Amino acid sequence: MLARVVHLLPLELKTLLERLPEQLQEQLEEIRIREGRPLELGFRGQSRFLTIDGSLRQTADGAYKPSADTCRKLLERITNYSLYAMEEELRRGFITVSGGHRIGLAGRTILDSGVVRGIRDIGAFNIRVAREVIGAGIHLLPKLLDRNRKTLHSALILAPPQQGKTTLVRDIARSVSYGLWPSFEASGWQGRKVGIVDERSEIAACVRGIPTFDVGPRTDVMDACPKAEGMMMLLRSMSPEVLIADEIGRPEDGEAIREASHAGISVIATAHAYDLQDARGRPVLRKLLDEGAFTYVVELKRTEQGIMHRVVSAEANGRATAREQPALPPHRSAVDAVHSFSGRHRADDP
Numbered sequence: 065m066l067a068r069v070v071h072l073l074p075l076e077l078k079t080l081l082e083r084l085p086e087q088l089q090e091q092l093e094e095i096r097i098r099e100g101r102p103l104e105l106g107f108r109g110q111s112r113f114l115t116i117d118g119s120l121r122q123t124a125d126g127a128y129k130p131s132a133d134t135c136r137k138l139l140e141r142i143t144n145y146s147l148y149a150m151e152e153e154l155r156r157g158f159i160t161v162s163g164g165h166r167i168g169l170a171g172r173t174i175l176d177s178g179v180v181r182g183i184r185d186i187g188a189f190n191i192r193v194a195r196e197v198i199g200a201g202i203h204l205l206p207k208l209l210d211r212n213r214k215t216l217h218s219a220l221i222l223a224p225p226q227q228g229k230t231t232l233v234r235d236i237a238r239s240v241s242y243g244l245w246p247s248f249e250a251s252g253w254q255g256r257k258v259g260i261v262d263e264r265s266e267i268a269a270c271v272r273g274i275p276t277f278d279v280g281p282r283t284d285v286m287d288a289c290p291k292a293e294g295m296m297m298l299l300r301s302m303s304p305e306v307l308i309a310d311e312i313g314r315p316e317d318g319e320a321i322r323e324a325s326h327a328g329i330s331v332i333a334t335a336h337a338y339d340l341q342d343a344r345g346r347p348v349l350r351k352l353l354d355e356g357a358f359t360y361v362v363e364l365k366r367t368e369q370g371i372m373h374r375v376v377s378a379e380a381n382g383r384a385t386a387r388e389q390p391a392l393p394p395h396r397s398a399v400d401a402v403h404s405f406s407g408r409h410r411a412d413d414p
Contacts, residue, residue, distance in 0.1 A: 065089060065090055065091070065092045065093075065193045065195060066081055066082070066084070066089040066090075066092050066193075067089070068163050068165065068193060068194075068195075069095070069161075069163070069165050069191055069193055070082070072138070072141050072142055072161065072165075072167075072191070073138065073141070074134050074137035074138055074141070076134055077097070077103075077130065077134060077138070080103075080114065080116070080118060080128060081095070081114070083117070083118025084114075084118060084120075088107060088120075091107045091108055092105060092106070092107060092193055093106045093107060093108065093109075093192070093193055093226065094106030094111075094190060094191065094192055094193070094226075095189075095190070095191040095193070096111075096188075096189070096190050096191075097130050097134075097135065097138060097188070097189040097190075097191070098130070098187065098188045098189075099130060099131070099132055099134075099135045099187040099188070100129055100130070100131070100132070100187075101129055101130075102114075102124040102127030102128070102129055103127060103128045103129070103130060104127075105120070106226075108366075109226070109366045113127035114127060114128055115127055115128055116128045135186070135187060135189070138189060139186055139189075142159055142161060142167050142189075143159065151182060154169065154182040154183050155180060155181055155182050155183075157169055157170075157183065158264070160264050160265040160266060160288075162269070162271050162276070163194060163269050163276060164194035164265060164266045164267070164268070164269030164276070164277060165191060165192060165193055165194045166192045166194070166264060166266055167189055167190065167191050167192070168189065168190035168192070169183055169186050169188070169189060169190075170183070170186070170187065170188035170189075170190075171183045171184060171185045171186035171187050171188065172184050172185040192226075194230075194266060194269060194277075195231065196231075196234065196277050196278065197231050197235060198235065198238075198278075199235065200228070200231050200232050200234075200235040201232055201235040201236045201239055202235075202239075202246045203246075203373070204232065204236070204362065204373055204375070205236065205239060205240075205245065205246050205247070206245075206246060206247040206249075206250075207360070207375045208332075208359075208360060208375075209245070209247060209249065209250055210330065210359075211249060211250075214250070214253045214254075215240075215253075215256050215305060215306060215330055216236075216240060216256075216306055216330045216332065217330060217359035217360055218325065218330050218331045218332070218357060218358045218359050218360075219331075219332055219333075219358055219359065219360040219361070219362055220333055220334075220335060220343070220349070220352070220353070220358040220360075220361050220362070221233065221332070221333070221334040221335070221361075221362040221364065222334070222335055222336075222337040222338075222339060222340065222342075222343050222361060222362065222363050222364065223334070223336070223337070223338075223363065223364035223365070224336060224337075224338055225336060226366075227364040227365065227366050227371060228364055228366070228371040229310065229311075229334040229364060230266050230267055230310055230334070232334075232364070232373075233267060233308050233310060233332055233334060234267050234268070234277055234279060236308070236332055237258050237260055237267070237279045237280055237283055237306075237308050237332075238278050238279050238280045238283075239280070240255065240256050240258055240280065240306050241255050241256065241257075241258045241279060241280020241281060241282040241283045242255050242280050242281065242282075243255030243256075255280070255281070255282050256282065256305040256306050257282050257283075257284075257302070257303060257304050257305045257306070258279070258280060258282060258283040258284070258304060258305070258306045258307075258308065259283070259284050259285075259286070259295075259298035259299075259302055259304030259306070259307045259308070260279060260283060260284070260285045260286070260308045260309075261286050261289060261291050261294035261295050261298065261307070261308070261309045261310075262285050262286065262287050262288070262289075262294075262310070263288065263289060263290055263291050263294065263309075263310070263311075264288075264310070264311075265287055265288050266310065267279070267285075267308070267310055268283075268285045268287065270285055270287040270288075273285075273287060284298065284302045284304065286298055290316075291309045291310075291311075291312060291314075291316075291317050291320070292314065292316035292317050292319065292320040293316075293320075294309075295307060295309060295317075295320035295321070295323075295324060296320055296323065299320075299323060299324060299327060299329070304329060305329060305330065306329070306330045306331075306332065307324050307329050307330070307331050307332070308331075308332045308333070309321075309331070309332075309333045309334075310333075310334050311334055311335060311336060312333045312334070312335050312348070312349075313335055313336070313346060313348055313349065314348065315348055317333075317348065318348045318351060318352050318357075321333065321352060321357055322352075322355070322357060325357050331357070331358070333358075335349055337349070339363050340353075340361050340363065340376060343361070359377070360375055360376065360377060361375070361376045362374070362375050362376075363376070
């Protein structure tokens, strides 16, 4: 995975990280670079600090500390030596580079009438390494099949950050677009037209409008576009049968999803939430759930065995809501299945 982002790094960082064992380089998920503070790396849900000799420690003692010059060089590289050209990205607090890798930024904000217009004096970076996991959705897809319409039911996928939501929906798009339905019941089903709204350029990792990840032959991508507007544009112009959007949560997102639902389009969306109960604390998500916009809710959890998923049916969702019970009661009627996907599914193009 390091090989996918190494071109972004100044020489001193590149040299240091390449000292890591190859296995750890493959497992790398985050590179957290903070000026004058210890360099932190994320692997499979854990974090370690990197020393100057390339060893890893749980504590920050003796860790390598990037200099101001190193951080300046990094910023120049990720902005292609033009901060002005990245004005919109800086306002949002992150930059997505070729390959779908998202780089979070922290520093002093620039305010205009109380509204954030950008970031300056940037002193912290979080490079999140995007990866393509072919087969990530193989266990989940059979639980979402709409056998009457020979497509997918609408589903809301919930998880905190870095639990595999984007990886999962990318593979769902690929499978549905190719017509690779991992179920005997769906044998002979054709592929469906898929529309992806990729606001952060992470799902398809488009370069000049062309996906660099495999999202399937029947997939159209609205890249770097606000989710609500992108969904409506796809509905009007590309006639998708399955619509995919990452990290919904704003009122306008909810309105676009309602429009898609009323048009008979299946929606696969993700949102930040620990579980169903947590999601119901967000007004937009609660309203969509109450209105039945989603047939299923999928919860993702990272465990030692990999990333597990739990599927809750609409019926179970309604029952839990009405009784104010925990999101996932232990009885079988509330829980459809639990399976996992993890790094065991090797990527053709990580």
